Amino acid sequence: xxxxxxxxxxxxxxxxxxxxxxNPAPDEKxxxxxxxxxxxxxxSYFKRVQGYEFRAEDGKTTAYFYxxxxxxxxxxxxxxxWVDKLTGFIGQYEMMSWDGFSGSATGLLxxxxxxxxxxxxxxxxxxxSGYGDFPxxxxxxxxxxxxxxxxxxxxxxxxx
Numbered sequence: 001x002x003x004x005x006x007x008x009x010x011x012x013x014x015x016x017x018x019x020x021x022x023n024p025a026p027d028e029k030x031x032x033x034x035x036x037x038x039x040x041x042x043x044s045y046f047k048r049v050q051g052y053e054f055r056a057e058d059g060k061t062t063a064y065f066y067x068x069x070x071x072x073x074x075x076x077x078x079x080x081x082w083v084d085k086l087t088g089f090i091g092q093y094e095m096m097s098w099d100g101f102s103g104s105a106t107g108l109l110x111x112x113x114x115x116x117x118x119x120x121x122x123x124x125x126x127x128x129s130g131y132g133d134f135p136x137x138x139x140x141x142x143x144x145x146x147x148x149x150x151x152x153x154x155x156x157x158x159x160x
Contacts, residue, residue, distance in 0.1 A: 032120035043112040093141035099126040103133025
């Protein structure tokens with residue numbers, strides 16, 4: 001009887017540990033390196049910067065800006081500390097749980113639309129989009145991502 005109770009406690013303890021390891025803590029990095037990240041948000045308010053992208057290619061890490069009325073992306077080289085902070089947002093705002101989110105508020109005539117996609121070096125990919133409907137943590141994530149990318153641009157290029 002005691003052996004069964006001990007075995008049951010060990011099994012339950014192991015299950016609790018496994019459940020606790022499922023999502024990274026808010027300030028932890030995901031288990032793999034970020035290889036690409038794309039974010040855009042639009043509404044009736046016209047912004048000069050329409051969207052952001054990050055790519056890690058050929059040993060280089062670069063942030064790209066989609067500027068209004070411009071056909072070519074505006075590139076800015078970034079360092080590993082900048083990439084680590086961007087990667088940290090994924091855990092902090094629980095963005096892994098956003099995968100597959102596709103929300104739309106019914107009856108909304110003029111709202112905010114968003115799209116986010118990122119890929120990790122282990123092949124894990126997350127895509128989410130919405131119109132007037134957002135996943136948990138979106139507001140904070142959106143503000144953090146905006147501020148993080150925009151600080152790379154000169155003041156006069158950030159908005160109109």
